[in-house]
Amino acid sequence: MKWRRDVAPPLVLVAVLVLGWFFVARWSGLGSFVLPSPGGVLRAAWETRGLLLEAIGTTMLATVIGLALALAAGVGLAAVVDFWPLARRALYPLLVVSQTIQILAIAPILVIWFGFGLAPTVSIVVLFCFFPLTISTADGLASSDPESIALLRAMGARRTQVWRMVRVPSALPSFFTGLRMAVTYSVVAATIGEWVGGSPGLGLYLLRSKNSLATDQVFAAMFVTSLLSVALFLLVRGIERVVLPWYHSSQRQEQWEGQGIY
């Protein structure tokens, strides 16, 4: 049931799109240099599988390290901002500005600072990902219901208990929304870092393929990047469902769907 409702529709759509792509590539006369066929892309991926796998490994390592750091930084900043209103006023504008930094400019600078290798790529991932995490966690913390907090205080709860029993749980849905956004950006962020910094990974694979006009490999790298992003997204979604069963039990939502209210 669940499978037919949630999984089948996108799969069918993807199949239709790939089929369309196949026919366009085959009969439009565009040539594989402009638009390689799905089969061509698969073949290119297979032929360079050694390189590709190594690149995936390097990129994912940078992505995961970057995400972990962004998570620590984002949640930490959110907590600071929440505890300390002055910090909120001081930091918020800076946080927004940090997202407007020209990545094409900062990436080479990071390479100059950190040299080639993981560090510059990791920094780019952190730069991309800590923002949605900070904002969503801070908003989540700010959204906790003051009346519920008062109720706990009336029960004699200490401040730490209020945090554990009300503030953190009520911040979790928003936090996970931010995390889903962050992981979706993260892989692309890593490849951009590698591309600009010229450090090994999918970004460099992409750069080299582009330079040697291997369009099919460019497509292959693009799909691999997307697949990795989607995989991370689904992983977070899965964790979310386990951690927030109440949020996703959504018995009511399904009732509504059944009634055609949506």
Next chain:
Amino acid sequence: MTPRIELRHVSKTFVGSGRMVPALDDVSLKVMPGEFVTVIGASGSGKSTLFNLCVGLLDPDQGSILIDGEEPKSRLGKLGYMPQHDLLLPWRNVLDNVILPRDVQGVARSESRAEALEMFERFGLAGFERDYPSALSGGMRQRAALLRTWLTGCDTLLLDEPFGALDALTRKELQDWLLSVWQEFGRTVVFITHDVDEAVYLADRVIVLGSRPGRVVRELAVELPRPRRQGMVADPVFGSCVRELLGDLGVDT
């Protein structure tokens, strides 16, 4: 006997956005052990403020509040408090919601769950242990909030309009149920309502708060026998109590 709660000349004024809102003015009252006291007053007469003062969420500007004859450093955690909105936590199922006060007190989950489960039948919640609050009806939510208040283990329970949002039928059913639980376990109840019939039907004593600022304008003992029956609303004593209270509240009778 020492009163469970005693207020001596308590005043409270809110200061906000350049305005002073006097909420309570020179309120003195006592609640004796085992008593069922209802507090009635118009909206904005300071009923909820009275409770917030008693439980220690607010401090009086003047006057003193005694719990069991003493003036404790902090009143937090000394009284069972059921706020106007049920405030069930959406991420806890019913069972874990009602044991919240036990969690706060540091009681082990297994122990408090077992203790709570014993009361589920009595509180009409059997079968709903694992449901999330979002799946409950309004009446069920109130029962859960009441059980949560019950499990504070405090002798004195302050209930702020627990049945305010319920339909008349459910409300009557819950009134009788609450009275039976109260009689069975002999705790002290202070019950806020703005429904005169409800105030009289439940109470040993009705305290009337006048409006702006809230003052005690009257304390009325209800001389109806216990256990109460819904049929007693036809009793002349009931009628005269209601009439007097309506008069105190400024309603033409």
